[in-house]
Amino acid sequence: MLWAYIDFTALILDHACIEQQNAPTAVIVYDDTHNQVVQVNEQAANAGISIGAGMAQAAALCANITVLPFDSVRQRGYLQTLATHVYQVASDIVLYDSGAMAVRLDNLAQYYGCITAAWQTVQTLLEKRNVQFQFGSGWSPLTAKLLAKARLNKLLTCHRQILSAIKRCEIGHSDLSDKDVAMFTRLGVHSIADILTLPVSELGRRFKNETLIYLNELRGETYPNVAYFRPEEYCHLHTEPAYEISDGPRCRPWLCRLLEDLEIFLRVRNLVASSIKLQVHYRDAAPDMYTISSSTPIARYRDWLTLTDVWLETLTLTAPMTALTLDCDELETITADNQDFFSNRHQYFAGQQLLSRLRTRLGNQAVWQPRIADDHRINHPSCHTESASARAEDSIYPALCMPEPGVHTDEGRIIFGPVRIQTGWWDSAGVKRDYFILESAQGSYLQIFRDSQQRWFVHGYYC
Amino acid sequence: MSDLSLIDNHPHIWRAGQRQASQLRLSTQHPALDEALSGGLIADGAVRIVSQTGIGELSMLTSVLAQFREHKLCVFINPPGILQPAWLASASIQSERVYQVAPTDNDAALWAAEQCLKSSACHCVLVWSHSISPKQARRLQVAASHNNALVVLYMPPRCRRVSLPVSQDLSLQPAQGGLSVNIIKQAQGWPVEDVFVSLAHVPDNQPITRAMALTGSADSKMTHAG
Numbered sequence: 018m019l020w021a022y023i024d025f026t027a028l029i030l031d032h033a034c035i036e037q038q039n040a041p042t043a044v045i046v047y048d049d050t051h052n053q054v055v056q057v058n059e060q061a062a063n064a065g066i067s068i069g070a071g072m073a074q075a076a077a078l079c080a081n082i083t084v085l086p087f088d089s090v091r092q093r094g095y096l097q098t099l100a101t102h103v104y105q106v107a108s109d110i111v112l113y114d115s116g117a118m119a120v121r122l123d124n125l126a127q128y129y130g131c132i133t134a135a136w137q138t139v140q141t142l143l144e145k146r147n148v149q150f151q152f153g154s155g156w157s158p159l160t161a162k163l164l165a166k167a168r169l170n171k172l173l174t175c176h177r178q179i180l181s182a183i184k185r186c187e188i189g190h191s192d193l194s195d196k197d198v199a200m201f202t203r204l205g206v207h208s209i210a211d212i213l214t215l216p217v218s219e220l221g222r223r224f225k226n227e228t229l230i231y232l233n234e235l236r237g238e239t240y241p242n243v244a245y246f247r248p249e250e251y252c253h254l255h256t257e258p259a260y261e262i263s264d265g266p267r268c269r270p271w272l273c274r275l276l277e278d279l280e281i282f283l284r285v286r287n288l289v290a291s292s293i294k295l296q297v298h299y300r301d302a303a304p305d306m307y308t309i310s311s312s313t314p315i316a317r318y319r320d321w322l323t324l325t326d327v328w329l330e331t332l333t334l335t336a337p338m339t340a341l342t343l344d345c346d347e348l349e350t351i352t353a354d355n356q357d358f359f360s361n362r363h364q365y366f367a368g369q370q371l372l373s374r375l376r377t378r379l380g381n382q383a384v385w386q387p388r389i390a391d392d393h394r395i396n397h398p399s400c401h402t403e404s405a406s407a408r409a410e411d412s413i414y415p416a417l418c419m420p421e422p423g424v425h426t427d428e429g430r431i432i433f434g435p436v437r438i439q440t441g442w443w444d445s446a447g448v449k450r451d452y453f454i455l456e457s458a459q460g461s462y463l464q465i466f467r468d469s470q471q472r473w474f475v476h477g478y479y480c
Numbered sequence: 481m482s483d484l485s486l487i488d489n490h491p492h493i494w495r496a497g498q499r500q501a502s503q504l505r506l507s508t509q510h511p512a513l514d515e516a517l518s519g520g521l522i523a524d525g526a527v528r529i530v531s532q533t534g535i536g537e538l539s540m541l542t543s544v545l546a547q548f549r550e551h552k553l554c555v556f557i558n559p560p561g562i563l564q565p566a567w568l569a570s571a572s573i574q575s576e577r578v579y580q581v582a583p584t585d586n587d588a589a590l591w592a593a594e595q596c597l598k599s600s601a602c603h604c605v606l607v608w609s610h611s612i613s614p615k616q617a618r619r620l621q622v623a624a625s626h627n628n629a630l631v632v633l634y635m636p637p638r639c640r641r642v643s644l645p646v647s648q649d650l651s652l653q654p655a656q657g658g659l660s661v662n663i664i665k666q667a668q669g670w671p672v673e674d675v676f677v678s679l680a681h682v683p684d685n686q687p688i689t690r691a692m693a694l695t696g697s698a699d700s701k702m703t704h705a706g
Contacts, residue, residue: 368553371599375581375592383582387565387575396562413683414570416538417561432684454682460654461534462682478534478561479682 019123019132019174020241022161023143024151025116027056028095031148033085033259034058043079047072048087055087085259092116094255098278099146100246105285106138106369110246111158117165119158119243129370136172137373155179156237159192163209163235166190183235184210191235197228209235252282252290252345261300261339265332268341272325273318275343280318284365288348289314293321295328298340305335314349393438394448395476396420413452415464415477422474425465429457435467454479494668506630508677509543516663516672517648520544521630525647525667526621528633533560535654537634538606539681540661542571544630545604552603552629555596557581558589559608559634577603590616597623597631608634617644 025031029046043061045054054070064079075082093114100110100118109121125135136154143150153164154172156179164173164182167190173179186209188198200223206212213236220229233239254275262268272295283289292310299305309324375384395418413436434453441447450466457463464477487493505519514520521527521544531537545554554577556563568575583589586609593607597620605624612633624631633646649664658678663671 365551367599367601368551371553371596371601372579374595374599379581379583379588379592383584384579386579387563387568389565389569389575395564414564414566416564416567416681417533417559418564419561433682434685454684456682457534459532461532462536463534477564480534480536480538480559 018121018156018237018241019154020119020121020156020158020161021136021139021152021154021172022119022158022165023117023139024162024165025096025099025118025148026151027058027149028092028116029085029087030056030058031146032095032256034147042081042083044083044085045075046085046087047075089114091257098254099143099148101248101278102142102146102281103139104246104248105281105366106142107135111243112246117162118246119161122154130374131377132174133172134370134373134377137377138369141369141373141376153182155183157234157239157241158243159231159234159241160237163191184208184213188212192231193228197224200224251348252279252343254278254282254343255340256342257340258338261337263334263337265334266329268338269326269329271341272329272343273322275341276318276321276325279321279343279345280316282345283316283348286348287351289316289351290345290348291315292345292347294344294346295325296342296344297334297338298342299336300339302336304342307332393440394446415462416480418464418477419475422466422476425463425473425475427455427457427459427463427475429455429463432456432462452476506544506547508541510540510677512675513540513661513677516661516669516675517666518669521632522647522667523630524625524628526617526624526631526633526644527648527650528617528635528644528646529650529652530635530637530639530641531652532637532654535652536659536679536681537652539571539679540652540659540677541632542573546571546573547603548574548577549603549628553577553579553596553601554604555579555581555592555602555606557592557596557605557607558583558586559606586611590620593631594619594623597627597629600627600629602627602629605629605631606634607631610636610639612644614642614644617646621645621647 027046030044033044043064043066044058045061045066046056047053048055052071054066054068054072054075057066057068061075061079061082066075066078070078072084093112096112096116096118100112103110103118103120107120107122107125109124111119113119120139122132122135122139126132129135129138151165151168151170152172153161153167153169154174155161155164156176160179160183163186164179167182167186169182173182188201188206188208191209193201201207201212204223206215212232217229217233220232230239234241256271256275258268258271279290279293290311291314292308295307295309297305297307307328309321309328311320311324315321372384395414413433431453432455435451436453437449437451439449449469452464452466455463455465462479463475464479465473465475467473504523505514505517505521506523507514507520508517521541529537548554554573556578557580559580563578563580565575568578581589581592583592589607589609590612593605596602596605607620612635617633620631620633623629633644637651643665648666651662651664653660653662655676657680658676661675661677662673663669663675665671
């Protein structure tokens with residue numbers, strides 16, 4: 018058996034940051050029952066706030082800080098939603114209350130070709146959800162958990178490699194209670210490697226049964242006793258924005274996410290729905306119920322979005338909204354007149370499998386999607402970010418650009434230009450370039466530019 | 481006699497006298513080229529295009545690329561540069577369905593192309609390659625026709641010309657205001673030479689020159705009147 022243990026380090030934080038991807042302020046998640054910070058974002062970490070710090074320390078380190086309350090029920094809800102997504106690509110999933118899940122990989126290998134490809138698929142899916150996680154792999158969920166806690170973040174499939182990785186782990190990363198750890202320290206045992214070499218009879222004399230069961234499972238000598246995750250039969254989706262929304266149209270991003278989840282829910286089950294129920298929750302008042310119906314049963318996100326956009330335009334909230342629930346219990350199976358639905362379902366997964374196969378062989382950097390960035394610099398790293406709006410008017414851009422501009426030597430005549438691009442003064446990659454289009458003697462159209470030192474470079478091709 | 485009629489009925493036997501294109505075509509929206517290719521590029525098969533870089537060899541096919549089959553991808557493998565999203569937007573190609581693959585070598589590029597075709601997740605696969613054997617081309621052709629996808633093989637003109645088992649084999653030359661297309665061979669059709677395709681994929685300074693000329697003549701009139 019091979020299990021992967023995925024530890025979501027900042028589940029509440031990731032969920033709250035859907036809207037402001039690059040929140041400039043420091044955000045922390047604070048657990049008031051234990052008086053400690055449990056999740057920090059990048060800005061907070063840069064300010065020196067570490068996990069486990071108290072509120073006073075955090076407030077002293079950073080004056081301008083956003084604090085989100087830790088809520089285990091909410092965290093479990095997010096974990097359930099994530100598990101529903103992972104369930105599309107994996108079968109045996111175990112959820113842990115600490116905000117983690119274990120996925121069995123070895124039985125997926127026959128569907129994905131190899132264990133690495135199966136893991137790639139799971140990983141790609143999680144990355145798409147914009148959640149941060151640490152992971153480890155091992156022959157039982159507990160072994161994988163130990164490696165995940167040790168932040169190995171590597172998929173090990175070979176028995177020997179896993180064993181040597183476990184032996185390198187510190188005792189503090191394991192699930193042993195503080196009392197047991199203290200006892201081991203007293204005995205002069207400081208690492209997992211030492212514990213594993215001790216004979217079971219010796220351990221039995223000194224330690225409780227639970228400790229022995231844990232160590233047995235760590236060795237892979239017992240079959241893991243776990244409760245598997247089972248997805249819901251009806252679609253019930255719930256989201257809680259990190260702040261209260263008083264303006265109806267502003268809840269669109271949250272609604273979009275629910276509808277995306279709805280589409281996936283319906284698609285994997287070959288179902289369509291003709292109505293959805295939306296509940297808007299308030300802090301004090303009873304929730305408002307809205308039903309949105311479609312004339313023909315539909316499943317696609319875009320189709321639902323056109324309907325909900327109409328609803329959002331007329332929505333007036335009586336009080337600030339705290340949560341949004343989407344229910345869909347009148348599900349219909351596909352009839353013959355929307356046959357193409359089946360092929361779409363197949364293609365969605367075929368596309369996912371293709372990507373994981375290409376990435377497995379060629380590497381993650383070798384496959385990407387072109388994205389439009391809010392920057393005039395060509396090939397600037399921001400081109401590969403998700404948050405971008407289309408600028409269709411830029412027909413002056415060539416089809417292909419070289420990663421690095423080359424020195425220009427060709428003869429030819431200039432047919433367009435100059436277009437000056439002078440930008441980027443706010444970061445170290447500032448440019449000042451005059452772009453021209455050159456028709457070379459061979460008849461090719463090249464994008465060339467002259468930099469501030471009057472040197473000429475070729476940058477792209479009008480293919 | 482009976483043997484001959486058997487051959488006649490075989491679906492893969494085509495006679496030059498028959499002019500029916502049974503296979504589905506993707507229109508290039510260039511009437512002359514569509515006419516010469518009996519309807520457009522083949523929808524499920526391999527097409528080789530021999531062309532130098534930067535003469536409009538991609539812009540010629542924008543309408544083929546934009547005719548997405550529902551939920552399918554368009555994959556660019558090993559193009560001589562980084563695909564620009566702004567160009568995709570101006571060619572009305574949905575960039576969320578486009579992937580670029582940068583393989584390490586020519587063999588990896590052909591491997592990736594075959595994987596893309598076999599996955600049946602792709603509408604169109606464009607591969608830039610400098611050498612391909614007839615056997616490899618045949619593999620791509622079979623994979624494409626079995627999975628309802630189009631594979632376009634771009635090759636530079638300096639590469640050694642070998643005859644490949646592809647459905648359509650084109651070669652492009654730059655021409656004033658567009659391209660001149662030579663159809664070297666095509667399944668179910670005759671070779672055609674010098675099909676002119678007009679393209680306006682590159683902006684030029686014409687509007688400015690025209691405006692300058694107008695203001696210039698207006699100026700001269702004014703001085704004349706003065």
